[in-house]
């Protein structure tokens with residue numbers, strides 16, 4: 001069987017491990033892996049070729065994705081998806097391994113439902129916002145990158161007695177922000193799912209910390225914070241309302257790059273191999289995950305369920321630990 005492999009949405013450390021494992025597992029089972037470049041855009045453009053095991057040498061430790069990636073708006077159009085399904089048929093590709101986030105899985109779910117394309121999903125996004133899995137590829141690496149950066153910022157914050165607002169990624173999910181905040185001992189965190197009165201709670205928290213003798217603070221702000229303005233706007237508001245001397249740092253795409261952590265390499269390898277073994281057994285629509293340390297599979301349709309939100313007690317823990 002010809003099995004297509006593609007990466008879609010934002011790149012994430014660990015995607016290369018998954019590609020390598022899928023390709024080599026396919027090879028070992030007598031299947032032919034095909035690399036589809038630039039995600040669904042490359043599929044539409046017919047940008048694909050056979051991917052032998054040797055083509056995946058030396059990629060395990062690299063960030064990004066050797067197959068490149070894209071966000072392809074056109075794929076929301078059913079006529080465009082029909083053309084993509086035709087491209088697959090013409091190339092003789094019977095199954096797809098899709099490595100990406102919830103949008104990429106939604107696209108795969110439509111390909112399965114509308115055109116019967118067998119699809120296996122591997123969670124690859126630094127956001128860690130997929131239902132049915134505790135982990136997505138790239139989250140662990142991005143978290144450690146953000147923490148390392150904030151540890152450096154902390155030196156300046158405490159030397160100058162300053163307030164820093166540090167923006168981390170996550171337009172629709174606070175997973176990365178909340179975990180970063182706990183791991184770097186932040187004084188507060190703002191994120192999309194945090195309560196409506198987060199701004200007021202932040203001001204109270206900063207005032208209480210000041211009274212306790214704290215002269216510097218780090219506030220982690222997710223790209224899509226509940227206050228609605230990203231770190232720069234939150235900073236402007238604090239300056240205006242309270243005349244605070246503060247600095248804003250946007251970590252941005254620094255978090256998405258870099259060599260994957262050991263955990264991202266291990267899960268990428270396990271999921272890449274398992275995806276192909278399940279396709280080999282005739283399974284047609286699923287995505288993989290990790291729950292409490294165990295490898296699990298969900299029906300692809302589960303991606304239509306609500307996305308997980310960071311547990312509220314983690315948000316509260318940030319404030320408790322900042323005393």
Ligand SMILES: Nc1ncnc2c1ncn2[C@@H]1O[C@H](COP(=O)(O)OP(=O)(O)OP(=O)(O)O)[C@@H](O)[C@H]1O
Nearest residue numbers: 009010071072075076100101102103104106107125
């Ligand atoms: N509902 C949908 N129907 C069809 N195709 C979709 C749908 N949602 C997303 N896609 C396709 O999947 C691609 C990737 O989706 P998206 O840009 O949302 O990234 P993602 O997979 O969620 O990853 P990340 O978490 O890194 O943003 C889109 O550019 C589009 O081509």
Ligand SMILES: O=P(O)(O)OC[C@H]1O[C@](O)(CO)[C@@H](O)[C@@H]1O
Nearest residue numbers: 010011125126127169170171223
């Ligand atoms: O690189 P882009 O396309 O601007 O995407 C940024 C988005 O991608 C993510 O990094 C997920 O991959 C989000 O956290 C962020 O909102």
